[in-house]
Amino acid sequence: MSLLVVGTVAFDSIETPYGKVDQVVGGAATYISLAASYFTNQIKLVSVIGDDFPQETLNDLTRRGVDLKGLQVREGEKSFFWAGKYHNDLNTRDTLVTDLNVLADFDPVLPDSYRNPDYVMLGNLTPAVQARVLDQLNSKPNLVAMDTMNFWMDHALDELLDVIKRVDLLTINDEEARQLTGEYSLVKAAKHILAMGPNILVIKKGEHGALLFLKDRDDQELHIFYAPAMPLMDVFDPTGAGDTFAGGMIGYLAQSDDLSFDNLKRALVYGSAMASFCVEKFSIERLTELDVPRILDRIEGFRRLVHFEKENK
Amino acid sequence: MSLLVVGTVAFDSIETPYGKVDQVVGGAATYISLAASYFTNQIKLVSVIGDDFPQETLNDLTRRGVDLKGLQVREGEKSFFWAGKYHNDLNTRDTLVTDLNVLADFDPVLPDSYRNPDYVMLGNLTPAVQARVLDQLNSKPNLVAMDTMNFWMDHALDELLDVIKRVDLLTINDEEARQLTGEYSLVKAAKHILAMGPNILVIKKGEHGALLFLKDRDDQELHIFYAPAMPLMDVFDPTGAGDTFAGGMIGYLAQSDDLSFDNLKRALVYGSAMASFCVEKFSIERLTELDVPRILDRIEGFRRLVHFEKENK
Numbered sequence: 001m002s003l004l005v006v007g008t009v010a011f012d013s014i015e016t017p018y019g020k021v022d023q024v025v026g027g028a029a030t031y032i033s034l035a036a037s038y039f040t041n042q043i044k045l046v047s048v049i050g051d052d053f054p055q056e057t058l059n060d061l062t063r064r065g066v067d068l069k070g071l072q073v074r075e076g077e078k079s080f081f082w083a084g085k086y087h088n089d090l091n092t093r094d095t096l097v098t099d100l101n102v103l104a105d106f107d108p109v110l111p112d113s114y115r116n117p118d119y120v121m122l123g124n125l126t127p128a129v130q131a132r133v134l135d136q137l138n139s140k141p142n143l144v145a146m147d148t149m150n151f152w153m154d155h156a157l158d159e160l161l162d163v164i165k166r167v168d169l170l171t172i173n174d175e176e177a178r179q180l181t182g183e184y185s186l187v188k189a190a191k192h193i194l195a196m197g198p199n200i201l202v203i204k205k206g207e208h209g210a211l212l213f214l215k216d217r218d219d220q221e222l223h224i225f226y227a228p229a230m231p232l233m234d235v236f237d238p239t240g241a242g243d244t245f246a247g248g249m250i251g252y253l254a255q256s257d258d259l260s261f262d263n264l265k266r267a268l269v270y271g272s273a274m275a276s277f278c279v280e281k282f283s284i285e286r287l288t289e290l291d292v293p294r295i296l297d298r299i300e301g302f303r304r305l306v307h308f309e310k311e312n313k
Numbered sequence: 314m315s316l317l318v319v320g321t322v323a324f325d326s327i328e329t330p331y332g333k334v335d336q337v338v339g340g341a342a343t344y345i346s347l348a349a350s351y352f353t354n355q356i357k358l359v360s361v362i363g364d365d366f367p368q369e370t371l372n373d374l375t376r377r378g379v380d381l382k383g384l385q386v387r388e389g390e391k392s393f394f395w396a397g398k399y400h401n402d403l404n405t406r407d408t409l410v411t412d413l414n415v416l417a418d419f420d421p422v423l424p425d426s427y428r429n430p431d432y433v434m435l436g437n438l439t440p441a442v443q444a445r446v447l448d449q450l451n452s453k454p455n456l457v458a459m460d461t462m463n464f465w466m467d468h469a470l471d472e473l474l475d476v477i478k479r480v481d482l483l484t485i486n487d488e489e490a491r492q493l494t495g496e497y498s499l500v501k502a503a504k505h506i507l508a509m510g511p512n513i514l515v516i517k518k519g520e521h522g523a524l525l526f527l528k529d530r531d532d533q534e535l536h537i538f539y540a541p542a543m544p545l546m547d548v549f550d551p552t553g554a555g556d557t558f559a560g561g562m563i564g565y566l567a568q569s570d571d572l573s574f575d576n577l578k579r580a581l582v583y584g585s586a587m588a589s590f591c592v593e594k595f596s597i598e599r600l601t602e603l604d605v606p607r608i609l610d611r612i613e614g615f616r617r618l619v620h621f622e623k624e625n626k
Contacts, residue, residue: 017497088497089497090497184330184401184402184403185545185546185547185548186544187544187545187546188546188547205521208518208521208522209521209541211544224544224618225618225619225621226541226544226618226619227619227621228522228539228541228619231499231500231524231537231539232498232500233498233500233501234498234501235498256625258625262621262622262625263625265621266621266622266623266625269621296623299623300623303621303623305537305538305539306538306539306540306541306619306620307619307620308538308540308575308578308579308582308616309575309579310579310609310612310613310616312569312571312575312576312579
C-alpha cells in the first residue's frame with residue numbers, strides 16, 4: 001500500500017553525554033520515511049529543503065523506495081536547522097537553535113501521483129501545513145495519522161484542533177496529552193482526545209514505552225495495549241526516536257493494510273523496535289543499515305520482554 | 314511456605330488531589346503482609362507499635378493468617394507516624410512529618426517459631442535492623458528479599474551495602490538504582506547491583522511499571538522481564554503501592570515456591586496487580602476487601618495489556 005509522508009527534512013546539531021555531531025541529517029519526514037521503508041517501498045515524501053542538502057541522502061531515500069517528486073528544493077536557500085543538547089538523563093533536552101529557513105513559508109504542493117494515498121503520516125509541522133496536505137487529497141485514505149507537539153498547543157491551538165478532527169490516529173507524548181486535555185490520568189486524557197476526532201491514539205512515553213488506545217467505532221468500547229521500550233545498555237542519541245517510532249508503525253500498517261486491534265498492537269511493537277534501533281547511533285545512521293531479520297529478531301526480543309504464562313505448567 | 318515479614322506498622326496522614334485522610338493505618342509491613350496474605354497464610358510479622366494502634370487492624374491481620382508474636386507493643390508509647398502530601402502528578406510527594414516514636418530504638422527479637430522461615434521480606438527499614446533480623450535466623454531461607462530507599466544511601470551506605478550483600482532479591486526504584494550505582498542506564502545499573510550480592514533485582518518505576526533482572530547463577534547470563542503498571546482512570550492514593558507490590562510478589566513466590574525465571578515473571582505481575590488495587594482507595598482499605606477471582610481477573614487484564622502475536626494469522 002502507498003504511504004504519503006509529510007514533515008521536515010533537515011539538519012541537526014546534537015550533543016549528548018556520548019558525543020557531539022554537527023550539521024547531520026535529520027527531520028521528522030526523514031526518520032519516518034527511512035523507518036517505513038523497511039515495510040513498504042511506495043513512500044511519497046512531501047517536504048522542502050534548501051540547496052545545501054546532501055545528494056547522497058536523497059539518493060539513499062530514492063534507493064529505499066521513497067518518491068521525492070513532492071520534495072521542493074529551493075535554490076539559494078538553506079534547509080531547516082535545529083540544534084539541541086540532551087541532559088544526562090537523555091529524557092530532557094535544551095533547544096539551542098531553531099532556524100526555520102525554507103520552512104518559514106513552506107506551502108506543500110502534492111504532485112498528481114500523490115493525491116490518492118492508501119496511508120498518510122503527517123509528521124510534526126505547523127497544523128495549517130498538515131491541513132493543506134489533507135485538502136489536496138482526491139480520495140479518502142485507509143488511515144490518516146498525525147504527530148504533533150506542545151509548541152502548536154501553545155501557539156496554534158485552534159488550527160491544531162481542526163486537523164486533529166480530520167485524522168484517524170494521533171501520536172503524542174504523555175506530557176502533551178496532559179496539556180491538551182488538562183487530565184493527569186492518561187486513561188482520562190485518552191478518552192478526552194478520542195472524543196476530538198481520532199479513534200486511535202498512541203501516547204509515547206519515551207524510555208517508558210507507548211500506550212495504544214483504540215475506540216471501537218461500533219460499540220465505543222476502549223481497548224488499551226502497552227508496548228515497552230527496550231531496556232538498552234546505552235541510548236546514544238534519542239533524536240528522531242519518536243518519528244522513527246511513527247514511521248515503523250505506519251510503515252507496518254501500510255504493508256499489512258489491517259486496522260484490527262490485533263494488528264495495531266503489532267504495529268506499535270514494530271514502531272518500538274525501529275525506535276530502539278534509532279537511538280543506538282547518532283542521526284539516521286542506524287536506520288540505513290538494518291535488515292528484516294534483525295528487525296524480526298528485535299520483535300522477538302520485545303515478545304520475550306513482556307511475555308508471561310498466567311499459570312505454572 | 315512460611316514468610317517472615319519485617320517492616321513498619323504505622324500511622325499515615327495523607328493528602329492527594331482526591332482528598333485527605335488523617336492518622337490512617339499504614340506501614341511497609343502492614344501493606345506487605347496484607348498483599349501476601351492472599352497467597353499464603355503462614356506470615357510471621359516482625360515490627361513494633363505503641364499502645365495507640367487499633368486492635369481491629371491487628372485482628373484483621375490475625376484473621377488473614379498473619380502471626381503477630383513478633384510484633385512488639387510498647388505501653389505508653391506512640392506508633393511510627395508519617396505525613397505526606399502528593400503533588401498533582403501523584404508521582405512526587407513532600408514529606409511533612411516523620412515521627413519515629415517507637416521506631417527510634419527498635420530492636421527486633423524473633424520468637425523461636427520465626428527462626429526458620431522459607432521466605433523473608435525485609436521491608437524498608439534501617440539497614441542495621443534488617444541485618445539483625447537475618448542474624449537471628451537458624452536456617453537458610455529459600456529466598457531473602459529486601460526493599461530499601463535513598464535515605465539509607467545518603468545516611469548509612471556501608472550498613473546498607475552489608476545487607477544487600479546478604480540478600481537474594483533487591484527491590485528499589487529507578488532513581489535509587491541510579492543513585493546507588495552512578496549509572497543512568499538501568500541495564501548498566503542492574504549489572505552493577507547484581508555484582509553486589511543479589512542475583513535478582515526488581516527496579517520499580519511507579520506508574521511506568523517494573524523491571525525484573527535475573528542473573529543466572531550458573532552461566533551469569535542476564536535475563537530481563539518487564540511488567541507494566543495498569544493504566545487506571547484514577548490513582549487515588551499511591552501510599553503503600555511499592556510495599557504492596559513487594560508483598561504480592563513475595564507472597565506469590567512463597568505460595569508457589571518456584572524461583573525459575575518464568576515464575577519470577579509471574580510473581581512480578583502478581584505484585585503489579587496487587588499494587589494496582591492498592592492505589593484505588595486510601596490507606597489499606599482496598600487490600601482488605603479483595604478475593605482471588607478479582608485478582609486473577611486483573612492478572613488476565615495484565616496479560617491482555619501486553620500480549621501480541623508476532624504474525625498476522
